[in-house]
Amino acid sequence: MTDTPRTSEATPSGAPALSAQYAPGDVEQRRYEQWVADGLFQADAKSDRPPFTIVLPPPNVTGSLHIGHALDHTVQDSLARRRRMQGYETLWLPGMDHAGIATQNVVERQLAGEGLSRHDLGREAFVERVWQWKAESGGKILGQMTRLGDSVDWSRERFTMDEGLSRAVLTIFKRLFEDDLIYRAERIINWCPRCLTALSDIEVEHSDDEGELVSIRYGDGDGAIVVATTRAETMLGDTAVAVHPDDERYRHLVGTEVELPLTGRRIPIVADEHVDPAFGTGAVKVTPAHDPNDFEIGQRHGLPNLTIMDDHGVITVHGPFLGLDRFEARPAIVAALRADGRIVAEKRPYLHAVGHCQRCSTTVEPRLSLQWFVRTGPLAKAAGDAVRDGRVRVEPQELTKRYFGWVDNMHDWCISRQLWWGHRIPVWYGPEGEVVCVGPDEQAPTGPGWTQDPDVLDTWFSSALWPFSTLGWPDETADLAKFYPTSVLVTGYDILFFWVARMMMFGLYAMDGRQPFDVIMLHGMVRDQYGKKMSKSFGNVVDPLDWIERFGADATRFTLARGANPGADVPVSEDWVQGARNFCNKLWNATRYGLGNGATLDGELPPQEQLTTVDRWVLSRLQHVIGEVDEQFEAFELAKVCDTLYHFAWDDVCDWYLELTKPVLNGDDEAAKDRTRRVLGHVLDRLLRLLHPIMPFVTEELWTTLTGERTVVRAAWPAADAARIDDAAEAELANLQRVVTEVRRFRADQGVKPSQRVVARLDGLAGAGLTAHEGLIRSLARLDVEEAASGDFAATAKLAVGVGVTVELDTRGAIDVAAERARLTKDQAAAEKEAAQCRAKLGNPAFTDKAPEPVVAKIRQRLEAAEADLARITSQLEALS
């Protein structure tokens, strides 16, 4: 892709040279190795500012590292690098993987490819296989996006996992257990018959599917009652029929019994508030073992729970249907009922919400099962209050509503999973039915008949401990004392509920009511250039390693950061990462220009009064930019930071400032050259510092070359200097830019080649305050001075460019009158429209009376300017004839 860099050449000033070609791969690798060698990633202990901590999400969400992680890392690392430059002690919590269901999924998929399942391997071999996969695949992106230390410490994780349970998990489990916040109960849970595991509410995805609604008559004669169901097969497990207590139609039946078809069992008719009399027939079959609502009804009425399916979803009762899969059983049972004359009505297709396993899309089966739960009531209340009372801020604030909606309506949390990879539940069961929870540093009971619960904990159980377990909790470590609560959590809004809410609950609980972080910064999902979700089936998935390889980590980071505003999704495309790479290249070349022209940081920045307007202008712009970037960083508006710096670097510095320094630096006034060299060095220095958090590698390379210093990582973050703000210089430069642009426009319209110098006479510069800048204007607009001696200057065009300046040009031939007339006519129309708008406003007494005076004054000024323009353009048009 890129050529090998050319060997360095010495520059005129003797400064070290950059290769002519920017080669991101080489630069980034070299810089990374240097940072590691210099040990730049340990926390600095010398700061008196509060520590700045970032919580790094465990990369377990999808089971592999992807562009979403690259986004997390970019934002986190950018925030951290700026804080470090500001003198904060920063810590980035390590990104260890942990007990992820997804981790297991990846390996299960591999096994499926070999025609195996985990049950074929056995628990031990399976776990070993997961380790193998992790060792081969883990941590790559984390390093290459940021190279911020080898933050993935697999050996440490291996240690904690080999213990079976990390101390943190054990500690909090035991504490919750003893506080009666963890309990084991038989409940209806979401069960995936394919994965053979319980699912929490958030692992179930609902969709409207086509099913059937079948009405079945239970009983005969006067005592008959018709129920409707979408799941006919569960009727085998019915233990009652329920109606609403106030439903007149059925009042006489409450307390009686009906015969359950096909089985001959007699079941009671009960009255329960849950039933909606308006839906269907107003009577509902009750299957407590296979429906959450029915379970509740069953509890209230003391009904038995009759389980009719095994964990694979296969019918386990009643001869004719025994051994049928649940989806085979449904039509079979409907057919049998129809043959019996019991089907009263059928509606097919019937659209209704059905739950699916998040991972394999299998239809979820509600199943009565013995599981472990966290009693979330008090924990969730505390998690909500911490945001309500302002201790924790959510950015963007709009998402707090969603947060409350979640924590204020949280069901108890099913934490047991029937997987083999993860932290095992630390509970042993004894031969006499004993239940013992084993805490850290406690001996598990041994002896015949004692067994450990085979289930593992939900992946989010250990993730919820992240902000403090990574700091050494439950030990009272120095890190914990210093860095908890952490400063900011950066993650996508998609796991606000999965992860963030749980960290809040456990953080507040384990750390005596102290929140796990002060700010929750939520960004969006990475999407493609059409705003589409990335998915393998669309084929629009981006591999960040591929981009890093082809465009560089800086370009990849800039592309992501440029889209990363709080709460907003982040669209990316190859075109844009190319643009980001081009920007890196632009900085490279700008710095080469500086080095080649003696840009320096030696000595004090010259005082304002010694500087040219151009130098004062660029310094003034710089101060504004520093202020804006600071504000945007504090508001976590990374996209705006990128935008501000991109435009300052490219438009102000490269397109104007560097060009404007050329006449000075190529001139003869050595003192003036030195002053501009110093300003040039200052501007490049500050620009590179400001960009460093977002593009660490290229700025490090350029900054160290420019300054001769060791690293920009520890350079101070720039502070705005109000004394360098110069409104007059900015106004003067605006005039200069206008004149130059107008001449360029004329030249382009007239088809004058850029390389062709044109003789011109400039008038009226004094009025625009541009007297001193004639040379600059001529340089940028490529206008030559008339040769007084030759005397053959013949103005073929006279250009009135506004701000009172006129330019007479000798284009050595007839100008294109038609083109010129077209241009002027267009300008005239624009000026006329503007003038008309202003006049209309000013002619409206309602406006002049009610609008604030500054607004009215501004409109008056605009009218004057428009009328002046109009006069100028009109007279020019007339002169064209």
Add this chain to the structure above:
RNA sequence: GGGCGCGUAGCUCAGUGGAAGAGCACCCGCCUUACAAGCGGGGGGUCGUUGGUUCGAACCCAACCGUGCCCACCA
């Protein structure tokens, strides 16, 4: 079914009461000595629709249309 967003240039998005913006894409001209991964110039939008509030609306309010996400035990 409930809740929260969003609809601005071909694409992705800023702008949230006082002159319609950016990046990319597009058109024209250029190898001008930091940079063709570039330089200069240019075209392009009745700001979803309809009402309302206001001297003034892309921006505030209402309704509608379109679209996205989250939540949900109506059998």
